[in-house]
Amino acid sequence: MMDSQHIGKPEQVDARTVTGGHFRYFDFMMAAFVTILLLSNVIGAGKVAEVDLPVIGVQPFGAGILFFPISYVLGDVLTEVYGYARARRCIWAGFGAMLFMAFMSWVVVAMPPAHDWTNQAAYEAVFGQVPRIVFASIVAFWAGEFVNSYVLARMKVWTGGRMLWTRTIGSTIFGEGVDSLIFYPLAFLGVWEPWLVVQVLVTNWTLKVMWEVVLTPVTYIVVGFLKRREGVDVFDNDTNFTPFRTQV
Template sequence: MQDTPILTESANAVSGRHFRYYDFVMAAFVAVLLLSNVIGAAKPAVLSIGGEQWVFGAGILFFPLGYVIGDVLTEVYGFARARRVIWAGFAGLVFMAFMSWVVVALPPAPGWEGQAAYEAVFGQVWRIVAASIIAFWAGEFVNSYVMARMKIWTAGKHLWTRTIGSTIVGQGVDSLIFYPLAFWGAWTNEQVFIVMITNWLLKVGWEVVLTPLTYIVVGWLKHKEGVDIFDENTDFSPFKTKV
């Protein structure tokens, strides 16, 4: 089957249109978001460079993929459809936190010895959980907004400026919210600042490294969907549901 010719469209012109691969991209976004929080967030890992050891949260290896997919969503499908996916991810995080709390709180059956391990992995401090959910919500919406605005400013050219620029701002908001909310008072002010800046730089660095992959995925999806959407006259309120 041949690709559909790419047509430049405003977001309002394609409102309500069905896209073949949108649901798959949404599923990938939510899956990466939940799995990086469940599997990676609970484990601190260490990396040795030049004799120095750097401790980092293992989830950082995969969590930035969510921002890459978020960039793809906004670039290919527009802000409104990215907004829908962000809300789906937010709902997924809230349910995951609630389910973890219920499962950990249930009394274990006699003879089962896995309760301590369950608590270690899934019994996260609610302060950290709340900080993570709030930071994700704010950071993703800022990321998508900057991406959509920069696409208009650059007339759709220089994709790398949008992916990296939106990540710098979006991840900056994410980090500025998460680390003070989660660790202020539990860590020293210096530790909060250092970890916040280090993780922000690592996430932005990941975005730079993954930029060639973003180009490939964006190009492929635009050809398959047959549109290049610009968010002209878009309502950027995060609380709208219309696509």
């Protein structure tokens, strides 16, 4: 556990017993979580791609959907291995990073370009995000990730730590569901037809959950590795589940 050199079966412990403790890989997991969150919003959000599916035909989709669900997979790993309190800390770190990213994008895009710099239009197309969409994205992420983490932590206690796949997929169904229910109406209702908002909401929610199912074997490998290396298996039996704190 934590500083132990022995690698074996992890010890089942209550989250309170590791409060304030240091873990070997937690910082790396937090960095990966925030990095994927930011890059999926910066690089993936602005591009609409399309795929030619058998029978269905050509379907457009937001390129960010390929990578954003990985942040939920990492959220599952963080909660499963380190407990709700540390996952909560990562969510707040991601929330702060997204706020700063939005602010920095707005400032840089708004700055007057040099007279001989001809890329302002392209820069605005990539980084000049609509404030309404940015707001919807940040609020949806915050709510969805906390629901995802809460559901997984509670299901882990209910199942006694067995059947990991039930809580990774189950928590994603609820977490991504809340994310989608907040984001698409906030971002596009009144801009798109209501039926289109509902269609895109359901389609993208389904695709995100399917991504979780596909990545389940990877989740098992990562969770197993981290639990063995850290030496603990954290259960949130008496955890304070309020989202409005960062203490671990």
